[in-house]
Amino acid sequence: MYTSIRELSHQVDRSVQTLRRLERSGRIPRASREPLTRRRVWTQQDAAVIRAILGVRRPAEPPLNSILEEAEAFLQSAEGHAVLRRVQAIIAGAGAGAGAGAGA
Numbered sequence: 001m002y003t004s005i006r007e008l009s010h011q012v013d014r015s016v017q018t019l020r021r022l023e024r025s026g027r028i029p030r031a032s033r034e035p036l037t038r039r040r041v042w043t044q045q046d047a048a049v050i051r052a053i054l055g056v057r058r059p060a061e062p063p064l065n066s067i068l069e070e071a072e073a074f075l076q077s078a079e080g081h082a083v084l085r086r087v088q089a090i091i092a093g094a095g096a097g098a099g100a101g102a103g104a
Contacts (some may be wrong), residue, residue, distance in 0.1 A: 002041035005031070011047065012054045019050075035036055 009016045022028045023040070028050045031040035042050065074080040 001044055003044060005040045008047055008050065009040060012051055012052065012056050028065040 001006070003011070005016050005019055009019055012019075014022075022042075023030055027040065029046045031042050033039065034041055063082075075084055
């Protein structure tokens with residue numbers, strides 16, 4: 001599996017431009033290129049080395065994990081509980097309305 005420059009940028013909290021500059025200067029391993037698109041891609045091992053060079057201590061997480069963690073934290077908050085109750089009330093109301101309309 002390979003890591004694109006955008007994915008790596010997200011993982012190390014650096015801009016794509018910064019990664020290109022670091023690559024050109026030789027401070028991070030050079031990316032290989034996809035044959036058809038010529039996009040920069042790094043192996044998972046190279047991506048781990050780059051994270052270590054740049055001092056990123058946490059392992060890379062797919063963006064989806066971060067989104068799910070933020071959503072879970074929000075739902076645990078008081079504001080999140082209020083939103084969840086409103087959504088449940090809307091769903092319950094829609095279900096009751098659909099049931100009443102079906103018998104008519």
